[in-house]
Structure formats: structure tokens, C-alpha cells
Amino acid sequence: MIISDQKSKEELLQVLDGKTRLFLVGCAACATACKAGGEEEVFKMLEWLTSVGKEVTGSVVIDEACHIMRAARDLRQHKGQVEEAEALLVLACGAGIQSISSSTDQRVIGGLNTLFLGNIRRFGQYEEKCSLCGECILNETAGICPVTTCAKGLLNGPCGGMEEGKCEADREIDCAWHLIFERLKKQGRPGVFRRPVPPKDWGKKRKPGRHKIT
């Protein structure tokens, strides 16, 4: 899931740029799970906007704001309210915001910061495990991603900063390479330690990314 959080109220006031009539958009998927842009947050946002003297012309929570066609359809269903507004305030991840901005010529204002592709530890606690490199090495690393969970994204073992299996970037966190090493040992296989891992082909992480299942 995509982890996002709301911009601070001060920043929101700033990005609203003096606009007083707003249409609110939320996302029923990730942004809801992150408590950043679901029904509840859209409602709270409406209350706050009103309290600071703004007017809300309407709102919609789209099933998955990143679904380009669905976002466009849902916006069309609120055409009147959207046109009445001076801007749309979107509480969705960066992908969701862009579905909206591609569906309307109105000014679109993002109310969230998109953080990462995250796993859920428990509610409100998320961990970044994969950075979408396009060339997955997990099969050799006992299912632990060094590209993401090593602070330096090293591919051939730990750096000189590892201490007692902890990471130099944060002593509270386990060194990714220590975890990989221990798990491979338990599985009795050399995995990634068997060979020098070549440099990553960042060309596989195409920018801008597009993908079509053929």
C-alpha cells in the first residue's frame, strides 16, 4: 500500500493559496488505511476548512483515486460542485492527485505527502520494504530487500558501519545484511553470498514508468 500523511495545517493554509471555495476529494483505498484521506478525514477537513472561513462545494471519496478512468467518472458525477469550486483539494497519494489533475482543468491542490510503498506492521505503523527497483533480488536474499532496508542499498554485504548487527544509520534498527545473513544461515544456503552481485540495472526502473500486461 502507498503510505501518505497529511500536510500540516499551516502548510495546507499556504498551499490553498487564498482559495476560498473548495471541492474535496478523498481516496477509499490507501489514503483511507493511512487515515490521511478517507471518509473520516474528508469530513474533518471539511469542518476545519469551514472553521477557517472556507466554503466546501462538495466532496467525493473515490474507490481508488489512482484509477484514472474511475477518478474521471466520479468527478464527472460531481461536475456542478467541481465547477463551482475555485480549486480541488485532494487527499490522496501523488498518483491519486495526478488522476484528478488529468481529469479536470481546475486547479488541483494536494493535501498529502506521499511517503513510500509500505507494509503494515499494525495500524498506524508502516514499514518500507520495497522500493520498486524493477529487478527483484529477494530470491537470493532470503526474502529481505537490501535495496530498500539497507540504508545504503548495498548489494554485496554489510558496510563498515555495522555494529553488533545494527545499522550505522540508526542504531535502533537491524542491519539488513545481518538479517539476510542470519536467515540464509537458518535455511542452510549461501544465497546472495554465493556470488558478487553485479550493479543494478536502473534502466529496468523505467522513468516515466508505464506497464502494460500483454
Next chain:
Amino acid sequence: MSRLSQALAGGEFVVTAEIAPPKGADLAPALATARAFVGVTAVNITDNQGANMRMCPLAVAALLVGRGIEPILQLTCRDRNRMALQSDLLGAAALGVENVLVLSGDHLRFGDHPGAKSVFDLDSVQLLQVVDGLMAGHNMAGKPLAGFPRFFAGAAVTPEAEPFELMFQKFAKKVENGARFFQTQAVFDPVKLERFMAVARPLGVPVLLGVLLLKSARMARFLNDNIPGVRVPAQLIDRLEQAARPLDEGVAIAREMVAAARQHCQGVHLMTLGCEERIPEILG
């Protein structure tokens, strides 16, 4: 062939030291330090050490070559992608720099630009392979080079790191992939050194023991808290604390580590941090 590689091949007990490029454009103090080294075969030029921005080490290394001082150019993977690393290496070769020390690089959180984007396009093992490739006449894209560089490539190791086995596999990987010499992180425990050398020795690559001059108990505690991989034992901190002249005690400790290195290693890498005049005593 670099003097460093010759000295190591000849079985000499080799001494290296290091200077940091200036935080600014004035090179005079750094060059003066490099000139003040006595009995030193080659001088490391640190590369934005501790993730603190300083002058580019390649410029300093080239100036040392011009003054007859042999540099060891440090090159970290933190600040450059694979193109920049290769082009720096070719530039270094053209400027007469032969020794390179390949490093991952300290994490940005330690330094003065914590908001920078770190690169780590390659890791140290991959960079060692790249150095080998350049020497064999091709770049990473497999394209032939006009003129082959000649390098004596080294790498770093933290002999006291735990788990030992994990640290050691990385060390061995560096050996397999082109590291011709090692400089270690500062070590203060001869027992740990012995344990490391017992397994490292059979791999046949020279190891220069990192010897860091402790100036006070406070400094020792700072190192323990802030420098990854450095561990000053409590008993040494006590010695520094009780000494009438802590710096003299620090020199004594450094001498002991040099003695341990003479027993187990092929040389020492001295980190004297402004007290270069004590080097003869430390080596004595």
C-alpha cells in the same frame, strides 16, 4: 607501479597516513601536513569523510603527485554514480594517481549535508570490479578505452565488527574482486586483531592496521559513541583518564598497537589528527 605496491610486494613494513582536503579553497595547511609526514610511504586523501563536504580529493591527490608525495585516493560510492566514478578514476590515472581506496562511504546522517541525496549506485565490491575492468581496458558498458589506467586498488575493513563471520565474508568478497591491500578501521584490541588476522592471512592480501592517536578520554568516548566500527576498550579510557598527560598516554597506546601490527600485519595506517610530529615516536 606505485611505491606503495612495491613496498608491500617487497615485504616492507609499510606506513601510510592521511590528510583531509580543506573545507574551502586554501590547500596550504593540508599540503604542509602531508609534507610533515616522516617515514610514510603513501598518504590517503579522504573523500568527504564523515559525510562532511570538503574539496574534491582528486585535486589534492594530483597536487601531491606533483610534489613527489604518493597519494592514496579515497573514492566513496556515496557521492557519485557509476559514470562519475569511472570518469574520476580515468582522471586520476591521467594525473598520475595510482593508489585508490574504494569505500562505500559514511551515511549522510553523520555529516553537514543530511538533506543530500546519497547515490550508492555501486557498492565497494562492484567498484573494485570496475577498477579491474578499466585496467583491462574497458568501461562498465564494455566499451574499449583509449589507454589503460594502472591502479593499485585497496579497500577498507572493520576487523572488530560483529557478527565476525558476516564482516569476514564481505572482506573475502573484496579480496576476490580485486582488493590488493586493506586499510583497517582503527583497532584498539590486539586480541580482536589477532583473531581477524588468523583468518585473513591465508587470503594473502596485505593488511595495514588502522592506528588512531587517542588524545584524551573524552575523545575516546566520542569515538565510541559516534564513529561506526571504532571501539575503545574501557581499560584504555581509564588509562587516558588517569594519565597526567593524556596525549603521551595516547602515543603509548598507539605504540602498542604498532607493535601488534608488526607482529600480525604488513603495515600501519596512522591517523594522528593534527599531531603529526608524534609519528616518529609512535613508530619508534
